[in-house]
Amino acid sequence: MRARAAVERGVDPVGQSTADGAEDRVAEDRVAEVMDLLRARGGRASGARRVILEAMATGPAHRTAEELAEQIHAEHPAVHQATVYRTLERFEELGVVYHSHLGHGPAQWHLGENHHVHLTCDRCGAVIDADQADFEEVAAALRDRYGFSLDIRHFAITGTCAGCADGDGRDPW
Ligand SMILES: [Zn+2]
Ligand SMILES: [Zn+2]
Ligand SMILES: [Zn+2]
Numbered sequence: 732m733r734a735r736a737a738v739e740r741g742v743d744p745v746g747q748s749t750a751d752g753a754e755d756r757v758a759e760d761r762v763a764e765v766m767d768l769l770r771a772r773g774g775r776a777s778g779a780r781r782v783i784l785e786a787m788a789t790g791p792a793h794r795t796a797e798e799l800a801e802q803i804h805a806e807h808p809a810v811h812q813a814t815v816y817r818t819l820e821r822f823e824e825l826g827v828v829y830h831s832h833l834g835h836g837p838a839q840w841h842l843g844e845n846h847h848v849h850l851t852c853d854r855c856g857a858v859i860d861a862d863q864a865d866f867e868e869v870a871a872a873l874r875d876r877y878g879f880s881l882d883i884r885h886f887a888i889t890g891t892c893a894g895c896a897d898g899d900g901r902d903p904w
Pocket of ligand 3: 854855856857893894896
């Protein structure tokens with residue numbers, strides 16, 4: 732199963748998979764589902780593409796393209812880093828993966844169509860996965876007033892998490 736903790740501290744190290752048998756099956760189902768979607772949208776379902784989707788389905792929820800490429804190339808030397816980068820971009824065009832920017836660093840890649848919105852804490856670096864539906868009113872207001880279509884998942888929303896807000900009460904500045 733893909734890690735979907737309510738609050739994640741920083742970025743998980745690569746390969747910290749705790750998958751047991753049940754979680755392996757969930758990951759397999761998820762890969763099969765995305766492979767079906769890929770084929771339905773006219774994408775090729777090659778072995779290399781399956782390997783990339785499997786890595787995304789089993790590892791930590793948030794990883795950069797570089798982390799994914801390194802892990803995949805280490806486990807499958809025939810799949811080169813450049814192939815991983817190119818494939819991620821193609822997958823995103825087909826709408827089966829997406830990337831988000833959690834902060835100043837490189838983009839983090841996600842498997843699937845169910846976009847979540849990242850709330851990141853400026854003080855401790857916590858990342859909270861919020862439901863896109865929470866932003867429907869804002870999206871509607873921006874559409875009505877400015878004719879603007881909001882893409883709420885591309886960049887994280889920054890602020891202060893609950894723990895830091897009622898922590899030591901010290902002003903961060
Ligand atoms: Zn995320
Ligand atoms: Zn971007
Ligand atoms: Zn915090």
